Amino acid sequence: MLNKADRSQGQRAITLKLDAKALPELHATQTPDGLASIAALLQSLVQTGWVTLRTQKPRPFQTLADQDPTLVLEDADALALWSGHQPDGPxxxxxxxxxxxxxxxxxxxxxxxxxxxxxxxxxxxxxxxxxxxxxxxxxxxxxxxxxxxxxxxxxxxxxxxxxxxxxxxxxxxxxxxxxxLGAEADQFPEVPIQLLVCLPEADIAAPNFAEVLFIENLVTFERMAMHRQAGWAHNALVFASGFKGAARRLRQPQGASLYWRGQAHAMATEAFTQWLYGQAHTGLPVSFYGDLDFAGLQILAQLRQTFVHCEAWRPGYGALATAMQAGHGHAPESAGKEAQTDPGHTGCPHADQVLLPLLRESGRCIDQECWPADLNLTTVEPTHEHRHRQAQL
Structure with a gap:
């Protein structure tokens, strides 16, 4: 796996299918105790956070070897340090x-x-x-x-x-x-991340927001900013392009530049600025709303590294999930998403227990621009399985 990472030079996600060539012990072991021992070793590796383990949905009488187990590399540097890996280089x-x-x-x-x-x-x-x-x-x-x-x-x-x-x-x-080469820390900084923030209108000056909602795509950000509804009337809406919004330097004054959409009272902007840099209002709920696909939930997983209590925003993801259960959505390859990597585990219960299983089972994706723009999609009669999943949602 680390050799693959060396060859990729950070240009793509690294996965390793645990087939008979990569992990012959898993496929050659027949006894339940032997399989349990190998599964425990894999789980201990996963618990380090250096890798995640991706499997297909288990079926009756299947062992781990039958579930197409695949490791996804999350922290190559830490794994290389622990294992003593020394790349040869080309x-x-x-x-x-x-x-x-x-x-x-x-x-x-x-x-x-x-x-x-x-x-x-x-x-x-x-x-x-x-x-x-x-x-x-x-x-x-x-x-x-x-x-x-x-x-x-x-x-x-x-x-x-x-x-x-x-x-x-x-x-x-x-x-x-x-x-x-002699550079000091932050001597040549990365360019600050540009955050576009829409604070709710209110008569009181500060703070006038009860939750912070990060939004993946600009179209949805603008839609929700233009047409405030009860579900996000008191939310501070934040847009940062794609994965940039999940960067850790976001919470450092030199790492982010704030821009305000519309009129915002100086005391309200100061309250948001203090929250972002961890100086006040640290208990505010934080949510993320993005596309219902693996990349969107990968952003959520990374955002949780900066905002540890960040969760998938239920109103938005609930609407997208319900539409997907009704048969809507598109194939990943039809939108250039076939290379997206299953994050495996985000740490958000709703994402891990509902959204990721739904993506794996359906094999489809749906973009967030569908809602709150009314979800005006062609009607598809839901199957019994879809109705059952919808009841769970």
Whole structure:
């Protein structure tokens, strides 16, 4: 699994199907005690949070081996540290690291540590470049770190664009590399996340919101902001594009920029700002409403890492789930969603016990723009199974 992660360079989600090749012990074991022992070992690995275990819905007389068990990698760094994994890296990277080790070529604070990092985490940008040119880039980055210490400086993507021929994303998620080049913490910050916030209208100044609702898509945010209804009359509505709203830097003053939709009293905006940065109103309920698909619930899972009590917003997800149970929704491949990864477990009871099972059983998705815009969909007669699930919802 970690070898796959090394090859992906962070470009895709990593999964490992536990078939007879990957985990022969699971498929060769016949005794109940033997299967239980392996299942317990897998569960102990899952409990670390480094991986999740995805299975099909169990059927009578099936064992774990029959349920298509698949591991989903959640924290490659922690798993690599625990297991002692040392990636070899591609051949070109090993040769480049060897050449960069020549005396006097690198002028960086700690050349051996930087070379060790490049051995473990190759930069694809350097593939095919001569060692001398690569050294010039690394030395220039080290010089930039040294000359801008202690004063306002560039965003990380601006630094990348200046040193990698206009490519702004080379240094994304390369915190360790920047530290080894001499950068101080937050010396080259990521650009702040832009949060668009709509506070409810009220005669009182602050605080005038009883719940914070994160919304995945801009169309739904605008619909709910324009047409306040009883279900969200007192909610602070927050939009941040896709997964950005789940980033941990959201709760740091330098990590998020707040923009207000419509008129908002200064005391109300101050109350929201203090809540966001953990300075006041810490007990406010937090919810998330997004598409009813695996990616939407993955955002919920990540958002819970920042707001630990965040839950799936029942009014919105309830409407989407009811529509899906009535036979509505679309196939993932019809919307380019076939590569979405089942989060396995979000920590939100409603998502884990109702929404995720519904997605797995139906094999369909439904976008949140369907509601609150009346869910005006073509009528499909629900099956008995759909009626049963609807009763559960």
């Amino acid at each position: 051949k070109w990277s090993r040769e480049l690291v060897k050449q960069l080790g020549m005396p006097g070529l690198l002028k960086v604070p700690d050349a051996p540590a930087l070379l060790d990092y490049l051995q473990r985490n190759p930069l694809p940008w350097f593939a095919g470049l001569p060692a001398g040119e690569v050294a010039q880039v690394l030395n220039a980055l080290a010089a930039a770190c040294a000359t801008t210490t202690g004063r306002p400086t560039l965003f990380l993507r601006e630094l990348s664009a200046r040193h990698f021929k206009g490519h702004s994303k080379v240094l994304d998620k390369r915190e360790e590399c920047m530290r080894l």
